[in-house]
Amino acid sequence: MGIKFDDNSVDASGVRDRRGRGGAAAIGGGGVGIVGLVIYVLISVLGGGSGVDPSLLFPSDGSVQSQADDSGDLATRCNTEGAIERDDDCYLVKVYNEINEVWTADFTGQGETYERPALTFFESAVSTGGCGRASSQVGPFYCPGDRSIYIDIGFLAQLQQEFGAAGRYAQAYILAHEAGHHLQTLLGTEQEMRDAQRSSKKDANALSVAFELQADCYAGVWSRLADDAGNVSVGEAEVKQAQAAAAAVGDDRIQEKSTGRVDPESWTHGSAAQREKWFTTGRSSGDLDACNTFA
Numbered sequence: 001m002g003i004k005f006d007d008n009s010v011d012a013s014g015v016r017d018r019r020g021r022g023g024a025a026a027i028g029g030g031g032v033g034i035v036g037l038v039i040y041v042l043i044s045v046l047g048g049g050s051g052v053d054p055s056l057l058f059p060s061d062g063s064v065q066s067q068a069d070d071s072g073d074l075a076t077r078c079n080t081e082g083a084i085e086r087d088d089d090c091y092l093v094k095v096y097n098e099i100n101e102v103w104t105a106d107f108t109g110q111g112e113t114y115e116r117p118a119l120t121f122f123e124s125a126v127s128t129g130g131c132g133r134a135s136s137q138v139g140p141f142y143c144p145g146d147r148s149i150y151i152d153i154g155f156l157a158q159l160q161q162e163f164g165a166a167g168r169y170a171q172a173y174i175l176a177h178e179a180g181h182h183l184q185t186l187l188g189t190e191q192e193m194r195d196a197q198r199s200s201k202k203d204a205n206a207l208s209v210a211f212e213l214q215a216d217c218y219a220g221v222w223s224r225l226a227d228d229a230g231n232v233s234v235g236e237a238e239v240k241q242a243q244a245a246a247a248a249v250g251d252d253r254i255q256e257k258s259t260g261r262v263d264p265e266s267w268t269h270g271s272a273a274q275r276e277k278w279f280t281t282g283r284s285s286g287d288l289d290a291c292n293t294f295a
């Protein structure tokens with residue numbers, strides 16, 4: 001049946017389109033495999049464990065660089081007939097709209113205010129406000145410093161192929177996972193986690209795993225709430241795509257693929273089974289409180 005949105009209008013406000021001016025990649029270059037670079041990211045940018053000082057990666061100077069916002073063309077193109085079905089960027093902007101709609105309603109229901117994250121599209125490399133310069137080789141990521149989700153769509157498609165995470169709803173899961181990190185920043189969980197990591201180096205990886213699994217669970221909650229609200233209706237096939245994508249980026253799968261060896265001690269995101277389980281927990285409960293992965 002595919003994915004059905006409640007309407008086809010696309011709101012590109014909050015979207016920053018910086019494609020076509022990335023320049024040289026900050027990390028690596030020719031000859032470095034995708035998997036190796038993903039590992040680099042898992043450990044450094046997203047993980048925060050493994051002896052990497054998170055304060056180096058997420059300096060809290062609050063500096064936000066002003067780069068021009070080119071989302072005008074995007075808004076025009078994405079609001080033409082068939083654009084969401086045809087173009088991955090329009091599809092992602094639409095999912096981003098639905099993510100914001102769901103969390104706005106949920107936060108309002110709790111008497112809280114939701115501030116949406118920015119969504120930045122880039123190619124090859126990008127300067128962030130607070131997370132340094134990042135190469136697209138790091139995969140999609142969320143930067144708490146400027147509260148933006150960063151995605152190189154071309155690279156995302158490559159990753160999906162490499163890890164066997166097929167399907168469009170797999171992309172929705174990835175975006176919802178990054179938006180889950182945004183919720184963790186809004187709710188103060190990110191700061192608590194960084195503080196806890198600083199005070200206990202030996203628990204740093206376990207904390208990172210719990211943090212990542214919570215973002216998976218939040219993605220599942222979003223999937224359910226969006227469905228219930230009639231914003232994005234998905235079928236069993238789509239739920240399976242999201243579950244398969246969550247499993248595909250499990251640390252055990254990535255380690256096995258890249259080094260042929262599985263070392264749970266070094267995990268920062270959780271195993272395939274854990275990631276799939278927490279997405280499913282979120283999806284079945286539809287409740288953020290069901291996502292206490294730190295317990």
Ligand SMILES: [Zn+2]
Nearest residue numbers: 046181212215
């Ligand atoms: Zn993550």
